[in-house]
Amino acid sequence: xxxxxxxxxxxxxxxxxxxxxxxxxxxxxxxxxxxxxxxxxxxxxxxxxxxxxxxxxxxxxxxxxxxxxxxxxxxxxxxxxxxxxxxxxxxxxxxxxxxxxxxxxxxxxxxxxxxxxxxxxxxxxxxxxxxxxxxxxxxxxxxxxxxxxxxxxxxxxxxxxxxxxxxxxxxxxxxxxxxxxxxxxxxxxxxxxxxxxxxxxxxxxxxxxxxxxxxxxxxxxxxxxxxxxxxxxxxxxxxxxxxxxxxxxxxxxxxxxxxxxxxxxxxxxxxxxxxxxxxxxxxxxxxxxxxxxxxxxxxxxxxxxxxxxxxxxxxxxxxxxxxxxxxxxxxxxxxxxxxxxxxxxxxxxxxxxxxxxxxxxxxxxxxxxxxxxxxxxxxxxxxxxxxxxxxxxxxxxxxxxxxxxxxxxxxxxxxxxxxxxxxxxxxxxxxxxxxxxxxxxxxxxxxxxxxxxxxxxx
Amino acid sequence: xxxxxxxxxxxxxxxxxxxxxxxxxxxxxxxxxxxxxxxxxxxxxxxxxxxxxxxxxxxxxxxxxxxxxxxxxxxxxxxxxxxxxxxxxxxxxxxxxxxxxxxxxxxxxxxxxxxxxxxxxxxxxxxxxxxxxxxxxxxxxxxxxxxxxxxxxxxxxxxxxxxxxxxxxxxxxxxxxxxxxxxxxxxxxxxxxxxxxxxxxxxxxxxxxxxxxxxxxxxxxxxxxxxxxxxxxxxxxxxxxxxxxx
Amino acid sequence: xxxxxxxxxxxxxxxxxxxxxxxxxxxxxxxxxxxxxxxxxxxxxxxxxxxxxxxxxxxxxxxxxxxxxxxxxxxxxxxxxxxxxxxxxxxxxxxxxxxxxxxxxxxxxxxxxxxxxxxxxxxxxxxxxxxxxxxxxxxxxxxxxxxxxxxxxxxxxxxxxxxxxxxxxxxxxxxxxxxxxxxxxxxxxxxxxxxx
Ligand code: SF4
Numbered sequence: 001x002x003x004x005x006x007x008x009x010x011x012x013x014x015x016x017x018x019x020x021x022x023x024x025x026x027x028x029x030x031x032x033x034x035x036x037x038x039x040x041x042x043x044x045x046x047x048x049x050x051x052x053x054x055x056x057x058x059x060x061x062x063x064x065x066x067x068x069x070x071x072x073x074x075x076x077x078x079x080x081x082x083x084x085x086x087x088x089x090x091x092x093x094x095x096x097x098x099x100x101x102x103x104x105x106x107x108x109x110x111x112x113x114x115x116x117x118x119x120x121x122x123x124x125x126x127x128x129x130x131x132x133x134x135x136x137x138x139x140x141x142x143x144x145x146x147x148x149x150x151x152x153x154x155x156x157x158x159x160x161x162x163x164x165x166x167x168x169x170x171x172x173x174x175x176x177x178x179x180x181x182x183x184x185x186x187x188x189x190x191x192x193x194x195x196x197x198x199x200x201x202x203x204x205x206x207x208x209x210x211x212x213x214x215x216x217x218x219x220x221x222x223x224x225x226x227x228x229x230x231x232x233x234x235x236x237x238x239x240x241x242x243x244x245x246x247x248x249x250x251x252x253x254x255x256x257x258x259x260x261x262x263x264x265x266x267x268x269x270x271x272x273x274x275x276x277x278x279x280x281x282x283x284x285x286x287x288x289x290x291x292x293x294x295x296x297x298x299x300x301x302x303x304x305x306x307x308x309x310x311x312x313x314x315x316x317x318x319x320x321x322x323x324x325x326x327x328x329x330x331x332x333x334x335x336x337x338x339x340x341x342x343x344x345x346x347x348x349x350x351x352x353x354x355x356x357x358x359x360x361x362x363x364x365x366x367x368x369x370x371x372x373x374x375x376x377x378x379x380x381x382x383x384x385x386x387x388x389x390x391x392x393x394x395x396x397x398x399x400x401x402x403x404x405x406x407x408x409x410x411x412x413x414x415x416x417x418x419x420x421x422x423x424x425x426x427x428x429x430x431x432x433x434x435x436x437x438x439x440x441x442x443x444x445x446x447x448x449x450x451x452x453x454x455x456x457x458x
Numbered sequence: 459x460x461x462x463x464x465x466x467x468x469x470x471x472x473x474x475x476x477x478x479x480x481x482x483x484x485x486x487x488x489x490x491x492x493x494x495x496x497x498x499x500x501x502x503x504x505x506x507x508x509x510x511x512x513x514x515x516x517x518x519x520x521x522x523x524x525x526x527x528x529x530x531x532x533x534x535x536x537x538x539x540x541x542x543x544x545x546x547x548x549x550x551x552x553x554x555x556x557x558x559x560x561x562x563x564x565x566x567x568x569x570x571x572x573x574x575x576x577x578x579x580x581x582x583x584x585x586x587x588x589x590x591x592x593x594x595x596x597x598x599x600x601x602x603x604x605x606x607x608x609x610x611x612x613x614x615x616x617x618x619x620x621x622x623x624x625x626x627x628x629x630x631x632x633x634x635x636x637x638x639x640x641x642x643x644x645x646x647x648x649x650x651x652x653x654x655x656x657x658x659x660x661x662x663x664x665x666x667x668x669x670x671x672x673x674x675x676x677x678x679x680x681x682x683x684x685x686x687x688x689x690x691x692x693x694x695x696x697x698x699x700x701x702x703x704x
Numbered sequence: 705x706x707x708x709x710x711x712x713x714x715x716x717x718x719x720x721x722x723x724x725x726x727x728x729x730x731x732x733x734x735x736x737x738x739x740x741x742x743x744x745x746x747x748x749x750x751x752x753x754x755x756x757x758x759x760x761x762x763x764x765x766x767x768x769x770x771x772x773x774x775x776x777x778x779x780x781x782x783x784x785x786x787x788x789x790x791x792x793x794x795x796x797x798x799x800x801x802x803x804x805x806x807x808x809x810x811x812x813x814x815x816x817x818x819x820x821x822x823x824x825x826x827x828x829x830x831x832x833x834x835x836x837x838x839x840x841x842x843x844x845x846x847x848x849x850x851x852x853x854x855x856x857x858x859x860x861x862x863x864x865x866x867x868x869x870x871x872x873x874x875x876x877x878x879x880x881x882x883x884x885x886x887x888x889x890x891x892x893x894x895x896x897x898x899x900x
Contacts, residue, residue, distance in 0.1 A: 056726060061719060180879060222888030266870050295715060296717070318648050383509055
């Protein structure tokens with residue numbers, strides 16, 4: 001996503017120019033968080049399920065090599081063509097070459113965060129292939145020429161009036177019409193025509209089963225199924241970490257996924273693709289794109305356990321008030337902030353700092369990724385690798401110098417209160433960012449140490 | 459039992475009353491308390507900004523000041539969590555481990571170690587409790603709403619012992635206030651917006667005071683309240699638990 | 705080295721020490737009356753249950769409730785009186801104008817009102833997705849409490865395609881307001897059959 005040179009804080013500033021809109025965005029996502037809470041509370045075994053899911057995923061990461069081989073062999077036996085892509089570029093080329101071989105120039109695609117990560121649409125469009133995103137939210141942002149702002153709710157940042165305007169322009173709905181029911185019906189007609197006329201369909205993958213070689217795609221709209229079951233060619237794209245060992249493990253993940261995502265007990269469709277239908281070609285692309293590197297980082301590898309439910313975004317007090325686009329990466333929010341630095345540490349050096357480390361993400365996460373601890377750890381790595389800005393680095397050194405010396409600390413304190421000048425909320429201030437919208441604490445007549453010396457001579 | 463009082467730097471300099479209340483409350487409960495006068499800071503501001511590797515000086519000083527006490531108690535959940543999770547020493551790791559084990563936030567020290575079941579305090583006001591994230595989710599001082607688990611709250615348990623105090627219910631009982639250390643200036647817009655929203659939740663539910671076991675959150679919310687010319691005040695929980703208003 | 709070999713060797717190098725799979729969840733939630741739970745949950749997600757005790761009853765229901773629907777197809781021979789004949793085996797695109805499809809499910813799940821349907825029960829994979837309305841017949845005795853029992857039933861059965869369907873197609877992408885009938889069926893009727 002091209003955001004110019006702005007970092008998360010800069011983009012968040014822009015988002016916060018319209019406070020009423022921030023309130024609306026925050027409330028909408030909080031509503032989803034509340035639905036998640038309600039759904040979680042229907043299962044007394046919720047925490048045990050999370051623990052179970054987390055352990056299964058740990059096992060997956062520890063045995064990924066063998067599981068991938070097992071999966072590949074089974075899938076091939078089932079008649080699926082399996083491809084391997086080292087990076088985004090190779091993934092895009094594979095998709096392109098499959099389409100080219102079929103002579104297909106217009107395709108439908110259901111939601112896949114991996115293809116967002118790889119910028120597949122741009123790549124195909126450059127080669128003259130038209131891609132229609134069929135998830136309603138994704139179609140909306142596609143018409144708006146924006147990336148999704150949320151992995152589960154792609155156009156959660158858009159108001160219905162704006163969507164009405166887009167549909168008026170592109171689908172010919174009446175001007176001023178913004179009723180969700182009406183707009184959805186219009187999109188249904190618009191997209192049905194695409195499903196019926198496109199010869200190839202791309203889908204994402206939620207889970208791939210090593211034991212059986214099948215893969216599972218979850219949607220509420222049924223768009224993945226409409227695309228796949230009508231197309232001559234089905235291409236499914238997945239990150240290598242989407243493997244789970246056994247079919248029965250789906251019971252654990254399907255119980256958690258939708259409840260965490262939207263508060264539904266399960267998505268409307270959980271489709272298990274085992275073999276191509278008669279006469280159909282089915283391809284599956286296994287993509288690395290930095291995942292093996294992340295697997296080698298002991299502190300960060302378990303970010304690969306993510307099942308992309310989006311719960312960490314809905315609960316994140318920062319995400320709710322800065323919007324998905326402020327993260328300038330395909331996967332926004334807390335999980336995006338621990339995945340992105342692995343892809344490009346310099347470009348995404350700001351993201352691990354876009355958090356208060358409140359820890360809410362870690363505790364809603366259905367696979368128990370220690371997200372906020374990883375944010376903390378990424379900060380240490382980014383600073384050590386030299387991606388922190390130099391002013392901050394100098395200020396921190398001065399701070400350590402003073403704070404390790406009680407003498408300096410106290411004298412500095414006397415000479416106009418050292419903390420007032422150097423406390424974290426005062427250092428590195430771009431024209432004193434604290435004071436812009438907050439009053440300063442009033443310095444008392446004496447510090448506690450001074451009081452203690454006078455009153456408590458033990 | 460000899461307790462070492464750990465007073466974070468900004469409380470020392472800006473909020474001496476919170477520190478004094480902590481000291482007096484502990485003394486009232488019969489604890490022998492000393493304040494090592496050469497203490498400075500736990501190093502958290504640096505560590506949270508990615509400079510944990512620069513905190514060795516702070517760490518060694520902390521160990522030097524506090525290693526000898528039976529317990530270390532502090533009126534700041536956030537600093538205590540930092541010590542518990544990140545205090546290390548190249549030379550004296552054994553002492554560091556020991557320090558990490560015996561450091562307590564004030565309210566958890568009262569409920570878990572002293573097992574306080576009554577207080578002589580009186581505070582006839584409506585009070586909103588801000589559950590500071592590091593205390594709540596880090597030190598597990600209260601149950602968080604994210605989990606499917608039985609609710610509890612150590613700070614509230616203590617506040618309920620205060621005569622005539624009325625707790626107000628919030629719409630979002632454990633949302634972060636947005637202070638976040640250097641976050642409060644590095645991400646000024648979001649930090650302030652989070653603070654405003656948190657304050658509004660308390661104000662809308664009729665709180666006259668907002669209290670917490672972490673002064674840093676309160677300082678941030680106080681900055682916002684005062685800018686709004688609000689009558690609502692912030693007060694560290696130690697000051698309420700030690701209040702003798704009649 | 706090709707990408708496959710490269711990826712696999714990097715994984716081998718980077719994956720942590722083997723950890724074991726966890727024990728299965730003990731005592732997942734059971735409902736005293738799974739059928740009642742199923743009906744409640746289905747209602748919450750926009751579907752309707754109709755208890756029946758014979759195929760005649762289903763036919764009657766179709767006749768009275770869906771009289772105005774033009775194209776009704778079914779994979780159940782028992783319903784041949786009220787459904788189209790010889791519709792099977794066509795190009796899947798030709799099913800675009802199906803108003804109602806009636807299919808059978810292997811079983812249902814009370815905790816989420818999902819029904820397990822495999823390819824051979826659909827005739828064509830696209831059927832339960834392309835129809836305007838979907839009706840599913842399931843035996844009362846085949847409603848299980850939770851997904852663990854459900855996968856116990858699926859076990860290692862062989863299918864080309866199988867899916868859990870829970871209610872009508874839906875979206876809430878526009879400002880979180882729920883709309884039924886995103887691309888697939890706009891509503892769903894589940895006939896719960898008690899043959900006794
Ligand atoms: S990190 Fe956890 S909560 Fe966030 S999207 Fe992934 S699975 Fe969901």
